[in-house]
Amino acid sequence: MSHITIVIPIYNRAHTIKRTLHSIDAQNVKPERVIVVDNGSTDDSLEIVCEWSRREHGFECVICEESRRGACAARNRGLEDVETEFVMFFDSDDEMSPSHVADFSKAISRHPDIDIFGRTASLVNIAGQRHEAYFTSRSPVFNHLFRGCMSTQRVVVRTSLVRRVGGWNEDLFVWNDFELGARLLLASDRIFHLPGKPSVIVHQQADSITGVSFSSKAGQWEKTLDCMERYFITSGRSDLIRWLDCRRMILAAQYFCEGRPDLAEMLKAQVLDGNPSAWRLRLIYWHNRLFHRLTWLFARVLFAL
Numbered sequence: 001m002s003h004i005t006i007v008i009p010i011y012n013r014a015h016t017i018k019r020t021l022h023s024i025d026a027q028n029v030k031p032e033r034v035i036v037v038d039n040g041s042t043d044d045s046l047e048i049v050c051e052w053s054r055r056e057h058g059f060e061c062v063i064c065e066e067s068r069r070g071a072c073a074a075r076n077r078g079l080e081d082v083e084t085e086f087v088m089f090f091d092s093d094d095e096m097s098p099s100h101v102a103d104f105s106k107a108i109s110r111h112p113d114i115d116i117f118g119r120t121a122s123l124v125n126i127a128g129q130r131h132e133a134y135f136t137s138r139s140p141v142f143n144h145l146f147r148g149c150m151s152t153q154r155v156v157v158r159t160s161l162v163r164r165v166g167g168w169n170e171d172l173f174v175w176n177d178f179e180l181g182a183r184l185l186l187a188s189d190r191i192f193h194l195p196g197k198p199s200v201i202v203h204q205q206a207d208s209i210t211g212v213s214f215s216s217k218a219g220q221w222e223k224t225l226d227c228m229e230r231y232f233i234t235s236g237r238s239d240l241i242r243w244l245d246c247r248r249m250i251l252a253a254q255y256f257c258e259g260r261p262d263l264a265e266m267l268k269a270q271v272l273d274g275n276p277s278a279w280r281l282r283l284i285y286w287h288n289r290l291f292h293r294l295t296w297l298f299a300r301v302l303f304a305l
Contacts, residue, residue: 002105004156005033005084008092009066009074014044016093016203021052023095029102032084033060037074040067045092072168072176079159079167086117087159089152089177093203100199104156111192115161116184119194121154125204126212133202137193141185145243146296150181153200161188174217175224182228186235214251215260221251222267245271246299249281253288277303 006024010017024034036053038046046065053061066077075089086108090096107117118135125131135149144150165183172179185191204212214221225244232240248271256264268285272278280302288295 002029002031002101003085003108004031004088004101004105005035005082005086005159006031006088006090006101007035007037007075007078007082008090009037009039009071009078010041010045010049010092011039011071011074012041012043012045013092014041014048016205017045017048018052019095020090020092021049023097023100025057026098027096027101028098029105030057030059031088031101033062033082035062035064035078035081037078038063038065039069039071039074040065068170070170070173072170072172075168076170079162082159085159086156087162088156091153091202093205094153095201095203097199097201103194103196103199107192107194108156113190114192115158115188115190116150116155117157117192117194118149118155119196119200120198121151121200121202122198123202123204132198135193137191140189140191141182141240142243142300143296144178144181144185145240145247146299148178148181150177150184151202152177153202154198155181157184158188169227172220172224172227174220179224179228179231183231186232186237213258214254215258215263218255218260218263222248225251242277242303243299245275245277245281246284246295249285250288250295253285256289257292 008020036049038049049063053063062081064077066074079087104117120135121133123131123133133151134147135154136143140149161184165187168176169179225248229241229244232238248267252264252267255267271281275281283302284295284299287298
């Protein structure tokens with residue numbers, strides 16, 4: 001038995017939740033508790049989970065409901081019932097390999113002073129193509145801001161740390177693990193990177209929080225970045241705002257590539273107005289628009305000049 005609780009929010013995931021729950025049942029080392037929070041599903045999600053909870057699993061199953069809409073509200077509801085030292089937030093359309101909990105449990109036992117444990121994940125897009133989403137403990141804030149290292153599926157975090165930074169921001173409906181991850185990394189530098197092959201598969205869904213289109217949720221991504229900027233300022237880390245501006249320019253490039261040059265130009269104008277790094281940020285925009293990848297590396301080199 002590990003010292004880990006898994007919290008899973010669900011909303012209309014009857015077509016994927018069985019796969020997720022089956023992968024939890026198959027764990028070599030069981031979590032201590034699994035908390036599933038239904039967020040107002042109108043399909044059979046809740047019924048499927050309730051039926052599953054009545055079976056023998058070797059760990060405690062807790063099923064609850066949250067009427068406030070959004071994955072953040074559901075995750076915060078689940079967080080209320082976490083009694084273990086560490087928590088793993090997992091999504092209802094992804095799956096973990098049989099060693100996933102065991103690997104984290106072993107790392108926690110060997111490194112009791114660490115607050116954040118993470119590892120590389122395997123991402124499968126809508127077309128079925130697979131690539132790796134890397135986790136790293138080196139320059140963690142920078143790498144997270146550009147590469148989203150703290151996405152929910154690939155980290156286990158000390159429960160008290162999540163509560164100390166205020167939990168999930170329920171005002172945000174996109175990039176919420178991106179925003180929480182930044183707060184966690186600013187609050188603790190005790191991070192450990194689990195080596196080895198990915199032990200979680202993230203399945204992209206057209207109707208997920210991130211989805212497959214940025215322009216369909218224009219304004220929401222900017223809201224998250226603005227929220228992060230305010231937090232950086234109040235935390236005395238205004239030096240990180242330049243990386244947020246880079247992310248804004250990457251977002252503008254993605255708007256353009258999705259056929260929305262109007263959104264791209266609007267965001268660019270907002271970022272560049274009076275910005276002392278305007279020429280660098282223009283290059284960031286064009287790099288991502290032309291090459292679509294490795295802009296994080298280009299940004300690091302460019303701002304070192």
